[in-house]
Amino acid sequence: MANDNQLNGGQVIVDYLIREKVPYLFGLCGHGNISIIDAMHERSADIDTISVHHESVAGFMADVFYRVSGQPTATFTSCGPGSANMPICLGNAYLDSVPFLAITGNVPTSQFGRGAFQELYRHYQADFPSTVRAYCKRVYQPTRGEQVPLMVRQAWKTMVTGRPGPVVLDVPFDVFKEAAAEETPNPQEWTANISSRCGADPEGVVRAVDMLTAARRPVIVVGQGVRYGGATQALLALAERLQIPVASSASGLGAIPEDHPLALGLVQRGGTYQSNHACRQADVLLALGVRFDDRTASSWIDGYSFTIPPTRLIHVDIDPEEIGRNYPVALGLMADVRTFLRQLLDELDRRGHARSDSGPTREWLAEIDTYRAEWDRFVAPGLADEATPINPQRAAAEIDKALPEDAILVSDIGVHHNWLLQFCKPRRPDSLIGSMGFGPMGFGVAGVLGAKLAAPDRPAVSVCGDGAFFMHASVLGTAVEYEIPVVWVVWNNYAYGSIRGLQRGYLGRRELATDFRHPQTGEPYNPDFAAMARSAGVEGVSIDRPGDLGDAIRAGIDAGRPYLIDANISGDLNPPGAGVWELPGIGVNAPAIGQRYVPPRES
Numbered sequence: 001m002a003n004d005n006q007l008n009g010g011q012v013i014v015d016y017l018i019r020e021k022v023p024y025l026f027g028l029c030g031h032g033n034i035s036i037i038d039a040m041h042e043r044s045a046d047i048d049t050i051s052v053h054h055e056s057v058a059g060f061m062a063d064v065f066y067r068v069s070g071q072p073t074a075t076f077t078s079c080g081p082g083s084a085n086m087p088i089c090l091g092n093a094y095l096d097s098v099p100f101l102a103i104t105g106n107v108p109t110s111q112f113g114r115g116a117f118q119e120l121y122r123h124y125q126a127d128f129p130s131t132v133r134a135y136c137k138r139v140y141q142p143t144r145g146e147q148v149p150l151m152v153r154q155a156w157k158t159m160v161t162g163r164p165g166p167v168v169l170d171v172p173f174d175v176f177k178e179a180a181a182e183e184t185p186n187p188q189e190w191t192a193n194i195s196s197r198c199g200a201d202p203e204g205v206v207r208a209v210d211m212l213t214a215a216r217r218p219v220i221v222v223g224q225g226v227r228y229g230g231a232t233q234a235l236l237a238l239a240e241r242l243q244i245p246v247a248s249s250a251s252g253l254g255a256i257p258e259d260h261p262l263a264l265g266l267v268q269r270g271g272t273y274q275s276n277h278a279c280r281q282a283d284v285l286l287a288l289g290v291r292f293d294d295r296t297a298s299s300w301i302d303g304y305s306f307t308i309p310p311t312r313l314i315h316v317d318i319d320p321e322e323i324g325r326n327y328p329v330a331l332g333l334m335a336d337v338r339t340f341l342r343q344l345l346d347e348l349d350r351r352g353h354a355r356s357d358s359g360p361t362r363e364w365l366a367e368i369d370t371y372r373a374e375w376d377r378f379v380a381p382g383l384a385d386e387a388t389p390i391n392p393q394r395a396a397a398e399i400d401k402a403l404p405e406d407a408i409l410v411s412d413i414g415v416h417h418n419w420l421l422q423f424c425k426p427r428r429p430d431s432l433i434g435s436m437g438f439g440p441m442g443f444g445v446a447g448v449l450g451a452k453l454a455a456p457d458r459p460a461v462s463v464c465g466d467g468a469f470f471m472h473a474s475v476l477g478t479a480v481e482y483e484i485p486v487v488w489v490v491w492n493n494y495a496y497g498s499i500r501g502l503q504r505g506y507l508g509r510r511e512l513a514t515d516f517r518h519p520q521t522g523e524p525y526n527p528d529f530a531a532m533a534r535s536a537g538v539e540g541v542s543i544d545r546p547g548d549l550g551d552a553i554r555a556g557i558d559a560g561r562p563y564l565i566d567a568n569i570s571g572d573l574n575p576p577g578a579g580v581w582e583l584p585g586i587g588v589n590a591p592a593i594g595q596r597y598v599p600p601r602e603s
C-alpha cells in the first residue's frame with residue numbers, strides 16, 4: 001500500500017495516461033483490476049471510462065479511436081478469461097500498425113505459481129505474457145511497485161516509436177496498490193521529443209528521383225503508412241508534379257481522393273481493371289508503406305497485380321523487415337514515408353523540375369483512361385439493378401452516395417468489405433476504415449463507437465455482416481449507456497458470405513456451415529436485427545429495396561442517437577476484380593475482367 005507521500009502503481013499508470021492526454025479508458029471490470037479502476041475513479045474528472053460488455057470491443061474501440069484521432073488510448077481488463085479475450089484485437093492492431101496500451105490485471109505476486117483463481121501457471125508462473133507475445137510489440141510485467149514508473153513510460157515509448165503497435169502492461173493485483181513513486185514520469189521529458197520520422201539516405205533519394213523522372217509508365221502504390229503517417233498532402237503534391245497515377249492497397253484507399261484524375265483505386269485480387277492493369281505494366285513502381293500481402297499482390301502470381309521484375313520496384317517503409325520480403329527491389333529505402341516524400345520534392349526543387357507533361361506521360365495516362373472506361377462499362381449494370389434482395393454492388397454505391405464527405409465509414413470483415421473497397425470513393429484518409437491484416441469479425445461493429453468518440457462532430461457509420469453483428473450485439477447496450485450516436489448497417493445475406501463464396505468457387509459448390517437456415521422450413525434465417533436493436537433502446541429499421549438504403553442511412557445520421565439498419569442484401573454475387581487469389585492445393589480463381597499480363601520480350 002502506498003504511504004501518504006507516494007502514488008501507488010495504479011495511480012502512477014492513470015496519472016501517466018492523463019499526462020499523455022489520453023481521453024478515454026475502454027475496458028471491463030474483474031477482480032484482478034479493481035484497484036486500477038479505483039485509481040480511475042479517483043481521477044474520473046480527468047479521464048473518462050467506457051465500460052463495455054466484451055473485452056475485444058474495448059480493443060476495437062481503442063484501435064479505431066487512434067485511426068481517426070491519431071491519439072493512442074488504453075484498455076483495462078482483468079486476469080484469466082478477461083484478458084484472454086484481448087489477443088484478437090491486439091493481433092488486429094499489431095498487423096495494422098495501430099498503437100494502444102492494453103493494461104491487463106494478473107494474480108498477486110505472492111500467489112505466483114500456486115494456481116490461484118485464473119492464474120496461467122502450468123508452464124510458467126503468472127504466464128499471461130506468453131499468451132500475447134505474438135500479438136503485440138512487447139509485454140511489460142512489473143512485479144514491484146517501484147518498477148511501474150519505468151515500465152509505463154517504456155511501454156508508451158515502445159508503442160508509439162518506429163512502426164507503431166499495441167503494447168501490453170501486465171500488472172499483478174498487489175502491484176496496483178504498492179507504493180510506486182512520489183511523482184509520475186513526465187512524458188515531455190521521456191517521449192514528447194522523440195522523432196521516428198527518419199529520412200532516406202541522400203543518395204537513395206537522388207536515385208529514386210532519377211528512376212521516376214526517366215520512367216515511361218510509372219505508378220505509385222500506397223498503403224497504410226501513407227494514410228496514418230500524415231503523408232497524404234506530400235503524396236498528392238508528388239503525384240501531381242510528376243503526373244504519376246496512384247494505386248491503393250486496401251489499407252491505402254483514401255490516401256489520395258478517389259475522385260482525383262490520378263487515382264486508380266484498389267489494386268488487389270478484387271481490384272479495379274485500371275489499377276491492376278496499370279500496376280502490372282509499370283516500368284517503375286514506387287511503393288510507399290505497402291506490405292505486398294497475398295490479397296494486394298494476387299497471391300504473388302506475376303501478371304495480375306504486379307510483374308516484378310521486369311517492373312523495377314522502389315520500396316519505402318519505416319520497417320526494413322517489409323522491404324524485400326515478397327519482391328526483389330531495384331531500390332529499397334528505410335524511411336518514414338512523409339519525410340521521404342518531402343525529400344523527393346526537395347530534390348525536384350533543387351533540379352528545377354516543374355510539373356511533368358511530356359509525351360510519354362500523356363500517352364500513359366491516356367492509355368489508363370481506356371482501362372478506366374472499360375471497367376466503368378463492366379460494372380455499370382450492377383449500379384442500376386433494382387432487384388430485391390439488394391444487389392451488393394448497388395448497395396455499396398448507395399452507401400457511398402448517402403455518406404457526407406466528412407463521414408467515417410468503419411467496415412467490418414466479410415464479403416461486404418470487398419464490395420465497399422471496390423465501389424466506395426473515400427475522399428479523406430480517414431473516410432474508410434477497415435481491418436486489413438488480421439481480419440477479425442467485430443472490428444467494425446465495435447470500432448465505430450471509437451470512431452464517434454474520436455470525432456463527435458462527424459457521422460460514424462459501421463457496415464457489418466450479419467454474422468459479425470450477431471457475435472458482438474452487446475455494442476447496442478454500450479451505445480445506449482454512453483449515448484454514442486452511431487449507425488450500424490447490417491449487411492444481411494443470411495450467411496458467412498465470403499466463405500460461402502469460396503466454397504462455391506473453389507469446392508464445386510459444396511456448402512456446409514456457412515449459411516443460416518430455419519430448421520423447420522429450410523428458409524434463410526436470422527434474428528430480426530431491427531427488433532433486437534429496439535429492445536436495447538436503439539432505433540431499428542428493416543429495408544429490402546435499393547432505393548431505400550440511402551434514405552435510411554441519412555435518417556440514421558440525422559437521428560442523433562444510436563440507429564440500426566437491417567438491410568436485406570443478396571449473397572449470391574461475389575465482387576468482381578481484375579486480379580486473382582490462390583488457395584494452395586485448391587486452385588486459383590479466374591479474373592472477372594482482363595487477363596494475365598505477359599511482358600514483351602526485350603529485343
